[in-house]
Amino acid sequence: MSFNTFGHLFRVTTFGESHGVAIGCVVDGCPPRIALTEADIQPYLDKRRPGQSRFTTQRREPDQVKILSGVFIDEATGEQVTTGTPIALVIDNVDQRSKDYSDIKDKYRPGHADYTYDAKYGIRDYRGGGRQSARETATRVAAGAIARKIVPGMTVRGALIQMGKHGIERARWNWDEVERNPFFCPDAEQAKFFEAYLDDIRKRGSSVGAVIEIVAEGVPVGLGAPIYGKLDGDLAAALMGINAVKGVEIGAGFAAAAFSGEENADEIRMGNDGKPVFLSNHAGGILGGISTGQPVVCRFAVKPTSSILTPRRTVDRYGAETEISTKGRHDPCVGIRAVPIGEAMVACVIADHYLRQRGQMGETPAWPFARA
């Protein structure tokens, strides 16, 4: 994972600024002969796309993805499939609303990366956040749509489980609800509360954070690698690399610190399918950096949107003290749109480890062993 690329065998390199010509990515290492058209990718982009409810920024971007390379028609089936060569995806920037940037081009917005980018590079595209804009995450979502097709039988789903101080009730978790409310919230009752709660925040020009949970099911046992290529290590990097994320957990996460060893141990029995089954999943599907075959469960915390109406004290790039407030189109809870992004990152990391595992080990599983 380096710079603007992540992954080893399934590698994603992204480019683009919020208000430049286009954003996009190159997906390298994808196995060949996987059916792939724009229609496989677009639904995930639509899920992330802004402007779909009053709770996300009103910027109007169609986010239409184009595949530039790496696919061809399989004449045996007539289907468009991957060829194993790099898949370039491009999304044009359409809604580059001509806007007055005079306020933010020299002032560093607190909570944003304005100061750090400027201090690092000495130059930055300040329009709409430039490279630091959450707009870049659309390209990850597109890559994730391809990643989902690589691990047979894997599904990756995400949900918003906390907004501000308000968590959901896990007993009411219903995956179907996630698609039914604008918060990707699996608890219908709490989703109703969030509607009024976030409306109030939005109207006040304030913002709030969130916690997102991603669950990957159908992950084979044995993915990951000990020590520095740990599956959880790579997941942590991938999720922490999403804009505004400040914390990542696997399984029980921080709660595990308060457990006793007895509570924490996920006991094991044999399942009817001849595979071990864990009686609990505090490990979040990963032990020693390697997948257990149980669902992989991650959570990440998203800080509140830094663009708010209330003026905040800051300095400008020439060292003068000043203050700034942000007007215009913004998400009151940027965590909402982080759900499809988190799903995409998890799918990409697991796909990469699936190929790495196959490389080192081949396709014959080591387990189960013949009974002595």
Next chain:
Amino acid sequence: MSFNTFGHLFRVTTFGESHGVAIGCVVDGCPPRIALTEADIQPYLDKRRPGQSRFTTQRREPDQVKILSGVFIDEATGEQVTTGTPIALVIDNVDQRSKDYSDIKDKYRPGHADYTYDAKYGIRDYRGGGRQSARETATRVAAGAIARKIVPGMTVRGALIQMGKHGIERARWNWDEVERNPFFCPDAEQAKFFEAYLDDIRKRGSSVGAVIEIVAEGVPVGLGAPIYGKLDGDLAAALMGINAVKGVEIGAGFAAAAFSGEENADEIRMGNDGKPVFLSNHAGGILGGISTGQPVVCRFAVKPTSSILTPRRTVDRYGAETEISTKGRHDPCVGIRAVPIGEAMVACVIADHYLRQRGQMGETPAWPFARA
């Protein structure tokens, strides 16, 4: 970060099993002409070393490090310095107490990586945990001692801030206390409580988790890279890659989810030294993946030691249901010894980013700009 190597320009590759001949690492990319002898490394190893109080495993390992390569005497000064070539460090395994492994060689201990290693590799060195043993972390601590010498003016310190359900009182934080109690706890009062608390746990053959905080001061502004080479992304991977870690936070971490945008924004003023100073540090010293010049603050959660006396249900490698309990030398709170390990990982990641930053940007800082 891949497999058994981490870092890009400052690269660490480790090897070794708990009860093999030796463990060690190769540190590649270290700048030349940095004074380095075993005496620079040994104190950090001694800090991590087991058997120093009744609260850590009684295994007796001298953990004596040897430098095999990459250093030479600078004849101008008579000092031994790095040469810029790979530095190999080896620590012999001494206390390979002959033990009966018949119980654990076939049974999968819940909470340990026995099952996942076996399912992945089909073979494993089960003696003392083999490659999954926390013993491997000694090599990281050794590498971290070198990393500390790379970033001028940087200090990296860690502390245990929670054990089981019991957190410390931040108002009583005193870095000097960390060296005075066997828990690396900065709160002297709580350290006293931990003594009785952990004694009880130890005597019952149980275990408990912990939360560790690492603070790096003197980190220059501008380290890190946007998107996938984020400083916080690499820190998250490095810390999640420590044995038994289940969660990682930067700055406010999960608490940020409950903040409003107004609370979260770290306001900025000009310091007397002509550099921006942040009035708070919810960001933990990182914005947009790039260091702000404020202290970099990370926390990670360590699950309770999985080796406990209470029998737990499990299966063996041939698919038979059984149960297991762990006798022998173990840490009742493996989180304690994670303090020097966390420091080492943070030092390595920041050293790597320091070199990467210098590579792309050169040594002339972009900031401050001449006032217009």
Next chain:
Amino acid sequence: MSFNTFGHLFRVTTFGESHGVAIGCVVDGCPPRIALTEADIQPYLDKRRPGQSRFTTQRREPDQVKILSGVFIDEATGEQVTTGTPIALVIDNVDQRSKDYSDIKDKYRPGHADYTYDAKYGIRDYRGGGRQSARETATRVAAGAIARKIVPGMTVRGALIQMGKHGIERARWNWDEVERNPFFCPDAEQAKFFEAYLDDIRKRGSSVGAVIEIVAEGVPVGLGAPIYGKLDGDLAAALMGINAVKGVEIGAGFAAAAFSGEENADEIRMGNDGKPVFLSNHAGGILGGISTGQPVVCRFAVKPTSSILTPRRTVDRYGAETEISTKGRHDPCVGIRAVPIGEAMVACVIADHYLRQRGQMGETPAWPFARA
């Protein structure tokens, strides 16, 4: 160097097939604040572009490059400069002449990668060679134009020094001639001979190989790294990675095998500028994988174009024996257009090592030492 990416700190990832929508690349790690517009890149593409004389394929591609990201207007100067974020470059495929591919879609052309691609991937875009087409090299040339701007004072120039069995006369070497004939040949007299020679080959539908020499001047001493990050090792990979290249040499190259130690040793004296100067350059500017400060000299051999009119025996993808001959637009000597490509690869490799050197060593050169 992996898959479709090369370089460590200056990284280039390319994508695209000959007859797909577009080809392009993402250049990551470029230092910020370097002046860059399409006009800096286009002249190099024009040099490589086909159809400029009767000696290169008559495919008509404007090869117009577009910068999609990674640049911004520096308001202090009004100039467009790099921002340090990824620079995406795209070149649309325009001349996708509708052609009958029925002959080549199933038959493997000898000398081409048809069989190996099919055997590896099981699917391939056979139109115009797909991903194996030399068209991909346009993107490297574009990346090379950026690389040239990174190392202060460096120039990289190339020339064709052999066509078929016919070498040039080194005594007549004139860099100015390279721009004056369609062969990039520095020997005006031999260039005249090549005209008739290649015309004959072209008319017979045959083809011929070539040897290209690339010279990089102004390369600072100290670039490269011992053992596996050797400057010559990376140059060898980069040049061998150009389509149809079968051999690479540094300095004296294969001739060095016939030298005695006395002949081979490049003796050293002190230059007037206080730096060592070598009395010969058999080393080609590299000793122990590290640049000496002398010109870096590389040569590579390009095999003859595999597309020829004479029928050759082959098999088809279903295992039937058959034969094939290639009609249509092709270069009689593909080596000619390899000159700008070789320059680009050398520029990219040296730029990468320049940044890597600066990362590990900083900007203060180790040498010269104070005289004792």
Next chain:
Amino acid sequence: MSFNTFGHLFRVTTFGESHGVAIGCVVDGCPPRIALTEADIQPYLDKRRPGQSRFTTQRREPDQVKILSGVFIDEATGEQVTTGTPIALVIDNVDQRSKDYSDIKDKYRPGHADYTYDAKYGIRDYRGGGRQSARETATRVAAGAIARKIVPGMTVRGALIQMGKHGIERARWNWDEVERNPFFCPDAEQAKFFEAYLDDIRKRGSSVGAVIEIVAEGVPVGLGAPIYGKLDGDLAAALMGINAVKGVEIGAGFAAAAFSGEENADEIRMGNDGKPVFLSNHAGGILGGISTGQPVVCRFAVKPTSSILTPRRTVDRYGAETEISTKGRHDPCVGIRAVPIGEAMVACVIADHYLRQRGQMGETPAWPFARA
């Protein structure tokens, strides 16, 4: 390939200086359950070991390899096997003959990397060449012994085919002869000539270069990757990375430049085993960067040993002009011992690509296709 590491899935990291404590390497990514003891590695080290005839340096190094990690006894078979974790190999430096280095510690020997190392690092272990010593190659040979066990059915053999100006007669090529003379020469008659020839050079304190050919048989079709992960690109880097190598060829190599397209095309017929067979192998077993299933054939040129008795002009590290001649133990033709090193590098590169291929493609070959 970076710094002191090469390979992607089969990764080798080496360390050590000629006269330090030890040299060694860490082999990461090796598949588990491959039988491995020191006895599998030692014969290759013995082949490379100096002092075995009067034609190689008389330094007396037992070159005894020790495995520190990554192996375990498979209790089902009683055999020691790899575990899939990093395999650390160490070779102690024994013959560190106390010697007077006062002459070479400040003077730069022409043809050696003394100046470039000093200019880069500002410090170097000058004893016996330090890190630039060919001694480091022992670790590659050790790694290569492991690599050979990864690709089923592959054999990698090398031979010296030219010494000074004198090539062998290919018609007399006999692999068995390679083991029978001290030059690894497959032409018994020429080997006899080399004996007198090299004796003369040795007695005069001079040296001479060589050309080595490596042939890998049993390489499956489909290894390699287009563009920058080409099998030939990685082989070129690996072979150019051997000390003193100045040129690398695949298949026909530089001779291909003089071929016509008709001569160069390797025609294809169907073999009796239902696989394509090439009627010639100018391609050296690689087309488009991907293996064809034919033998992979590489050659590399080794310059003459730079340590010679004749004084050569040079400068010292303080900028004074001086001269130097080398006394002591040296190989008159360092190319001889490059044979086992070249074999090892080729084995490592192909093993790496074998795992990479398996990662992206799985184990089911794409070819042959069902006949329509």
